[in-house]
Amino acid sequence: MSLRQYEYALAVAEAGSVTAAAELLHVAQPSMSQQIRGLERELGVQLFDRTPTGLVPTAVGHAFLREAEIAVSASRRARATARAGADELVGELVVAAQLGFGTRQLPRALGALRRRFPRLEVTVFEEPSSAELDRLCRRGVLDLALMAECERTPADAHHLGDEEFVVVLGAGHRLLAADRVGLRELAREPWVRFDRDSALDRVLLKVLGDNELTPTTAARVSQTATAARWAAQGLGVTxxxxxxVPAGYEHLVRPVSPMVSQPVIAVVRSSVGRAAAALLEQLRQESWSRSFAPVS
Structure with a gap:
């Protein structure tokens, strides 16, 4: 048996006759008839019933054709991959990131990926809710998701590193004199917070709750860059x-004590494609730690 015979059988099932299938594949009709008869002899079964309206797959023929279609599709994908080569990766890659995570690393990794594969189309968006992000992963909508927590199996979830959380203070704030800010020192500070369904706001509430603090809300925002800019203007800390942390605001940032961090997880689609695998490898090469030295 050969893949050519599989293709002929699939064409006959689609066209309903050997003559029409031969025209569809641009081959001689006698050659196709011979290949179909040879396939049936080798299998020892009848694949098609000869009816007045044309050839119709038998019950065993239907079962065979399902498997033949899988084999032919796999062969075509393998040929396309081989012909494309490492520098000709094409198609679409859909990526989502939990709001605030990988803000520095993901664009850099995607930029490197696009330079390697310029014909690759990439769609990226941020999602504030970790629950929604996990739901999108389970529906198979995303090729790769970057998040702080997930319930996926180890085969799908890859720990890239840990993201440290830092406090952003207003210009001239008294605590900028310290190398590290104790969370309890922020007891009376107003806070620039995130939307109520945001994973970042849940992190803040948990951190403050663990340190027996209740936040006074000065403002709520949707983006981390906005939170940092508003904090820098003295509206509250965040x-x-x-x-x-946006460029130009590093001098207003301090690590906190006790340290706050969350794991960064990359979740890939269960049938991971070459593009997602390449992006995952690129993300593994990124640094997931960042230190802010006090500016005197």
Missing amino acids: LVPSSA
């Missing part, structure tokens, strides 16, 4: 992942 707590963000270190990679999410």
Whole structure:
């Protein structure tokens, strides 16, 4: 048996006759008839019933054709992959990141990926809710998701590193004199918080609760960059992942004590494609720690 015979049988099932299938594949009709008869002899079964309206797959023929279609599709994918080569990866890659995570690393990794595979189309979006992100992963909508927590199996979830959270203070704030800020020192500070269904706001509430603090809310925002900018203007302090601090605001950032961090998890689609695998490898090469030295 050969893949060519499989293709001929599938064409006959689609066209309903050997003559029409031969025209579809641009081959001689006698050659196709011979290949179909040879396939049936080798299998020892009848694949098609000859009816007045054309050829119709038998029950065993239907079962065979399902498997033949899988084999032919796999062969075509293998040929396309081989012909494309390592530098010709094409198609679409859909990526989502939990708000505030990988803000520095993900764009850099995607940029490197696009330079390697310029014909690859990439769609990226941020999602504030970790529950929604996990739901999208389970539906198979995403090729790769970057998040702080998930309930996926180890085969799907890959620990890239840990994201440290830092506090952003206003210009001239008294605590900027310290190398590290104790969380209890922020007891009377107003807070720039995130939307109520945001995973970042849940982190803040847990951290403050663990330290017996109740936040006074000065404002709520949707983006980490906005939170940092508003905190810098003295509206309140905020707590963000270190990679999410916008350029130019590093001098207003301090690590906190006790240290706050969360694991960064990459979740890939169960049938991971070459593009997602390449992005995962690129993300593994990124640094997931960032230190902020006090500016004197």
